[in-house]
Amino acid sequence: MFPEFEVVPAVDVQDGQVVQLVGGERGTGKTYGDPVEAAREWIDQGARTLHLVDLDGAFEGERANADAIEAVVDAVDVDTQLGGGIRTVADATALLDAGVDRVILGTAAVENPDIVAEISDEYPGSVLVSLDAKDGEVVVSGWTEGTGLDPAEAAGRYEDLGAGGILFTDVDVEGQLEGVRTDPVERVVDAVDIPVVASGGVATLDDVRALEAAGASAVVVGSALYEGAFSLEEAIDAV
Numbered sequence: 001m002f003p004e005f006e007v008v009p010a011v012d013v014q015d016g017q018v019v020q021l022v023g024g025e026r027g028t029g030k031t032y033g034d035p036v037e038a039a040r041e042w043i044d045q046g047a048r049t050l051h052l053v054d055l056d057g058a059f060e061g062e063r064a065n066a067d068a069i070e071a072v073v074d075a076v077d078v079d080t081q082l083g084g085g086i087r088t089v090a091d092a093t094a095l096l097d098a099g100v101d102r103v104i105l106g107t108a109a110v111e112n113p114d115i116v117a118e119i120s121d122e123y124p125g126s127v128l129v130s131l132d133a134k135d136g137e138v139v140v141s142g143w144t145e146g147t148g149l150d151p152a153e154a155a156g157r158y159e160d161l162g163a164g165g166i167l168f169t170d171v172d173v174e175g176q177l178e179g180v181r182t183d184p185v186e187r188v189v190d191a192v193d194i195p196v197v198a199s200g201g202v203a204t205l206d207d208v209r210a211l212e213a214a215g216a217s218a219v220v221v222g223s224a225l226y227e228g229a230f231s232l233e234e235a236i237d238a239v
Helices: 035-044 055-060 066-075 089-097 107-111 114-122 151-160 182-191 205-213 232-238
Strands: 006-014 017-020 049-054 079-083 102-105 127-134 137-140 165-170 196-199 218-221
Touching: 006 035, 006 055, 006 066, 006 232, 017 035, 035 049, 035 066, 049 055, 049 066, 066 079, 079 127, 089 102, 089 114, 102 107, 102 114, 107 114, 107 127, 107 137, 114 127, 127 151, 151 165, 151 182, 165 182, 182 196, 182 205, 205 218, 205 232
Parallel strands: 006 049, 006 218, 049 079, 079 102, 102 127, 127 165, 165 196, 196 218
Antiparallel strands: 006 017, 127 137
16 A cells, blocks of 8 residues: 555545535535546546545445445546445445445444454455544544544554554644644654555645655645645656
């Protein structure tokens, strides 16, 4: 997983359309069209991995954009990682069997940590545990519920359970195009030996470089790409 640092474009889907939220808040989204068209555009610009999220699934607890997500997976020939509404081993294994390369588990991993081991035993390296932090605390259920978990400590526990990587999202800066904070990322990177994918707040090419320097194995970029702050090609060239 991520042998070299990657810039990974986000394709977040709500009501069948690409949407970027601000700070993870429902109702703050801006729509950017068809997910398949967006995915193809990012691949044309050099994407080697796509980050897919069923936003409705994240909030409601069950996958709500399965058809739109499936259309993207069927249309592309790069790695895909998918999160949002994946709550059971059966959900995860069905997606992996259908061609998704990695499943992203957030709420499910917090509520039932053993699910990480169950999936990883059958599909090694296929689980990316999502640790979304708000005010220094892991939050779940679409970033609406606190857990009391410290992100770095939690990352170490999930590594022990067989997680292939950690997706760390800094919710406090997510979608705001105001820059990243590297200290929280470095704490998680220092806690584990598996890849850490950073997300949240990227606004400039310097932010991309800063996350690489902080030790992240990849960075997920959403709003900055959709708003044209820089192109994916520029971001790839920058690192």
